[in-house]
Amino acid sequence: MTVSTLRMAVRSPRRIALSQKLGRWDIRFSPYLYISPFFILFGIVGLFPLLYTGWVSLHAWDLIGGQGKFVGADNFAWILQQQKFWLALRNTFSIFLLSAVPQIVIALIIAAVLDQNLRGRTFWRMGVLLPYIVMPVAVALIFGNMYGDKYGLINTLLGHFGIPGIQWHSDPLASQFAIATMVNFRWTGYNALILLAGMQAIPRDYYEAATIDGAGAIRRFFSITIPQLRPTLIFVIITATIGGLQIFDEPKLFDQYGTGGANSQWLTLTIYLYNLGWGQLNFGRAAAVAWLLFLVIVLIGLVNLGITRRIASNEGRNS
Amino acid sequence: MTVSAPLRRRRRTLTIGRPSPIVYAFLAVVMVASVFPLYWSFLIGSGDSSTVNDPNMSWLPGGNFLANASSVIGNESVNFWKSLGNSVIVSTVVSASVVFFSTLAGYSFAKLRFRAKKGLLVFVIATTAVPTQLGVVPLFIAMSAFGWTGTLGAVIVPALVSAFGVFWMTQYISQALPDELVEAGRIDGANMFQTFWYIGLPSARPAAAMLALFTFITTWTNFFWPFIVLNATNPTLPVSLATLQANYFVDYSIVLAGVLLATLPLIALFVLAGRQLVAGIMQGAVKG
Amino acid sequence: MKLSRRTTAVAAIAGAAAFALIATGCSAGGSTASDSSKPITLTLATFNNFGYSDALLAEYHTLNPNVTVVQNKAATSDAAQTNMFTKLAAGSGLGDIEAVDVDWMPKLRQYGAKFVDLAAADNKGRYAGWKTSAATTTDGKLIGLGTDIGPEAICYRSDLLAKAGLPTDPDAVTKLLTGDWDNYYKVGATFAAAKTGAAWFDSAGATFQGLANQYQNFFEKKDGTVIATTNPDVKASFTKVLAESATLSSHLTQWSPDWSAGQANGAYATMLCPAWMLGVIQGNTPKVTDWKIANAFPDGGGNWGGSYLTVPTQGKNTEAAKKFANWLTAPAQQIAAFKTAGNFPSQVAAYSNKDLTSATNAFFNNASIGQIYIDRSKAVTITPFKGVKYAAVMKVVQDGLTRVETGTQSIDQSWTQVVSDIKALA
Known part of the structure; x- marks a missing residue:
């Protein structure tokens, strides 16, 4: 000013x-x-x-019947006492970690690779974005066929090598891993292109100067690319966090019922709120879960922002 | 950090010379994984109704794709051309609007000084943290009150500006546009909008092009809200294609042929816009 | 998820009344033709496949030139349910006529005020009593007109039965499977002993489904109180089905990709087979030539699935919509839907229609499906009560069955969790 x-x-x-x-x-x-x-x-x-x-x-609210009496924080209190809520919170985090971390790391690698003086640049760049244009119905079908417990592609392949099939749906970790794969499949190339755009905006003479000073590729990556990329990195991490904690489509499509598994193996918070709202028609409780989820996301987002800032700026200072 | 593994092999500088074959091999693997679902969709979409459950499914396409595709186009309840037209309108309007308003707002957040800037930006980001599932009911109430249900407006208007786009442009511009350039523009006597138009906008072009492409794709494939708010007489493609699944038994060869048909315009867009996009990225880099 | 119920024997007494009903059903459509000249558009929201072809809808337009019908088809019952509940919650946006699955009908029954009373002189006595009572509110309002029903038979793979040395001819298999559930399991044990590599039935879940539809008050009392955790029948059935499934089931959860692939690959020899299931089987296994139908069902009869047409009060043309719904569910149109999509008519009067009685299905080795399913619907003698919580409780129990079938939990552990999950529904 x-x-x-x-x-x-x-x-x-x-x-x-x-x-x-x-x-x-x-x-x-x-x-x-x-x-x-x-x-x-x-x-x-x-x-x-x-x-x-x-x-x-704040109300007893039936989805169809509409507004009931004012109940204050009762819906919130009820939710917090539900084992399912905490289970869903845990699953949400574990699917988030299984997806966001590898997704961003791989996206960074792909972006760094695409940032080079490649032959057929357009081809490779557009190619990594292809998973993003596949419509959900095809994604559900493809992954349904890959992760079938008995006749799925992966277990059939394992069978050829005499390895027993993985229980993709009944085993909690396997199911969450499978869902994380679906997420990563869709979003890695997308994030790679965003990071690439950020990398391309870094002035080339920085690199040339560093090269003249004798810095190798890795050193250049950590002391120039990462700090310079800070705003874009913050963007990718924050949006991946928000999107990851709101994950809905993939767990919903993971089996034929879309309710999170027989033992709630992959019940996430959004699925839980959907089950409460549209399954049990308890709109009041579903709304309470939505608000709790919102608070969780804001909290994690702030923590993330803090960490990202610190990492990126430390890198900058160290160089 | 694992990031370093593939990079370690890269001895040459980033800007000089060509990368090693290992880099191409890595990219080829990424490419195969990226193409796989589309290819697999094509295998099913070019087969018949039994292909999807066939344990010995061939890895070569069958010969029915054109027949399947024409049965999708010829299916009256799919209303193919009408929904294709609607999808083009919706996606084009939404991506143009998102790009313009996001760039404007992003420029403002990134380069201009005003009171409560940080707080407002955090607010914008926080709005994306609101779970969307519940929003459907009140949003429908709102659309209904405006009398927009069943019209394309109900799909377009809520999407005209996106918090995601604003955040992205803010971050990109703050990185790509040096403060000095903005100040130079001001010193030259340009007013605020001129500074944005002649300095902010060109520097944001690469990110804006990407935002346009992403928004177009997201809008194009969006199913849930259009399904709720539009109807059979005026649908977008994903909504009308869903009627192909309206059966006790779903013939996935037809469904996937439809999905591929709906994806073709996006691939065409890739081919047409791809060069522009890459050029845009490079140009931005030079300017920066 | 398709969960469901059964039929009564009202069909048996329907004989004489039937023809009269066909007559009135048709005249309802015809007489309204000149009623009104104001052009209106009616939206008809369906899902899966109700068999309402464009030709059938055009026929109504010919009878009523001022009425144009637009059909919104949702892919699945789940998608349709989400759409319908959202718009009920929002208070606007529903179709003039909304199709409702029998599974979610109990949830809607408590909101009678949001639906038009469809009872009319010419649809009185049209259906089996259970079909009507499932769509009647406590204060006696009829909010849904029945479209199809799902009387159950047993479908089997004759090649697999032959492999196990069992009879393969439909008449012989009908005889073999006529009896109670123990008989069904006993034949299954013989089949399993032959070690053909295939299982006897597809899943514990589907089998339990068939069984649950044979009790009057299985999960809930007449007043809607949930008794699932205390009703000894529920726990006994749960334990029994799981004990048998250990050796007889293919453990492929119904509707999963594995279940469909298993059907094509001969993973199981028999399955409970409501009328609408025929299309599913044929679609999943177009190249299999050995599917046949036994005109039998353990412990008599059962109904699984079926739907209704409702007219929400938020529509603008509720009178015209009511008339149209009445026409669509009349015997002639139900026969047309049967021909288009195989949906088995819920109208007792339709059971004497020659198109139905003489219907055969080439894929199922020319089984006389018309006669088989008429017999099967007559064998339904119990009207199971399904209240507001029925679908939610059934989902919890089905999840419990799946947990045991996939080896996640023991029967006891799973039941303990079922009990606590049902309590959380309160």
């Missing part, structure tokens, strides 16, 4: 009062004007659902 005010003060004597005023308004209000479309639209289509859900969570 001070810099631009100063600059204006310097220029102002040559301007007439009106344009001076307009210029000041321009500087003061333009930033708000530019971000306003988001907030206006959010006010129209986003805010109401948010408040509505909050209102619902």
Whole structure:
């Protein structure tokens, strides 16, 4: 603020009062004007659902029957006493870790590789994005066939080598691993391209200078790429966290019922809230789970942001 | 960190010379994994109804793809051309709008100074943390109150701006556009919008192109909300293709032929836009 | 998930009334033709395949030139349910006519005010009593008109039975399988002893399903109180089915990709076979030539699945919609749907229709499916009560069966968890 005010003060004597005023308004209000479309639209289509859900969570509310009596925090208290809720929270985290960590690491590798002076650049770049265009119905079918416990592709292959098949659906870890694979399949190439865009924006002379100083590829990667990439990395990590904790499609599609498994092996929080809301028609409790999930995500997001900032800036300082 | 493994082999500099064959081998593996589902879809989509349950399914395509595809197009309840047109309209409008407003907002968050900036940005990001499943009911109530249900507006309007896009452009611009350039523009006497238009926008082009592509794809494949809010007379492609599964027994050769048909425009977009995109990325790099 | 119920023998007394009903059913459509000239569009929301072809809908337009029908087809009953509940919650957006699966009908029955009473002079006595009572609210309002039902027979692979030295001819197998559940298991034990490599039935879950539909008050009392954890029949059935499935089941959970692939690969020799299952089997195993149908079911009869048409009050043209729903569920149209999609008519009057009585199915080695399923629907003698919690309780129990079948838990452990999960539904 001070810099631009100063600059204006310097220029102002040559301007007439009106344009001076307009210029000041321009500087003061333009930033708000530019971000306003988001907030206006959010006010129209986003805010109401948010408040509505909050209102619902404080009531006994049947999905179809509608609003019942005000119950305060009862829905929240009930949820927190449910073993299923904590199980779903645990599963959500474990699927999130199984997917987000390898996803970002592999995306970074792919991006670094694509950042080179490759032959057929367009081909490779568009190629890694292909999984993202496959429609969910095909994804469900393909992974359903791969992870079939008896006739699935993977277990059939293992069978050829005399290895007993993996119980993809009944074993909690195996089922969560399978779901994480589905997530990673869809999002790794996508994140790789985002990271690539960030990498491409790093001035090339930084690398040339480092090379002249005798830095090897790895050293260049950690002391130039990673710190310079910080804003993009923060973006990828935050969105992967938010998306990962809200994971819904993949566990929903993982079996024919979509309710999280016979022993809740892959019951996630979003599936749990769906089961409560649309299975048991208890909209009040479902809304409470939605709010709890929201709080969890914000909490983890903040922790993540802190860690990412620290890592990225330490790297920067060390170099 | 595991990141280093494949990189260790790369001795040459990033900008000079060509990468080693090992890099290409790595990319080839990634490519095979990426293409596999589409190829597999094609195997099923070019077979017949028994292909999907056949334990000895051939790894070479069958000969029925054209027949399956034409039965999708000819199926009256799929309403193929109408839904294709709707999908094109929805995806185009949404991605154009998302790119414009996100770039504008991202530029503002990244490079302009104003009160409560940090808080507002955190708020934008926080809105993506709201679980969407529950939002369907109130959003439907809202759309119904506006009288938009059954119209493309109900799918387009809620998607016109995205928090994700704003966040992405903010991060990209803060990294790719040096503050000095913005200041130079201001010193030259450009007003705020001119500075955005001539300095902010070009520097954001690579990220904007990518955001456009991502948004187009996401909108194109989106099923749940259009399924709830549109109807059989005015659907988008994923919604109308779902009627192919409306049976006790689902003939997946037809379903996947339909899915592939719906994917073709996206692949065409890749081919057409791919060069532009890569050029965009490079250009941004040079400017930065 | 398809979970369900059974039929009564009202069919038997329907003889004379039947023809009268066909007559009124048709005249209902015809007489309204000139009623109104205001052009309206009716939206009909269905799922899976109700057999309402474009030709059939065009026929209604011809009879009622002012009415244009648009059909919204959802892929699965699950998708349709999500859509319908969302719009009921939002208070708008539903079709003029909404198809409802028998599984979620109990949930809707408590919201009678949101649906139009469909009872009319010309659809009185149209259905077997159980079909009507499942769609009648406590205050006597009929909110759904029955479309199809799912009387159950047993489908079997004659090649696998031959391998085990058992009879293969439908008449002989019918005789062999006529009896109680113990008889079904006993024949299964003989089959298993022959070590053909195939299992006797597909899954404990499907078998339990068939059994559950033969009790009057299995999970809930008439007032809706959940008694599943205390009703000795439930625990006994649970334990019994699982004990038998240890040696007789292929352990492939119903509707999973493995289950479909198992059908194609001969993983199991028999399965409980409601009328609509025929299309599923044929679709999954188009190249298998050995499927046949036994006109028998353990302990008599059972019904699994079936649907209704409802008219939500939020629609603009509820009177026209009511008329149309009435026409669609009349015998002539049910026969048309049967021909299109194999949906077995719920209308007792349709059972004397020649198109139905003489219907055969080439894929099932020319089984006279019309006669078989008419017999099977007449064998249904008990009206199971399904209340609001039925579907949720059934899901919990099915999950319990799956846990044991996949080797995750012992029968006792699983039952303990079933009990606590049912308590959490409160």
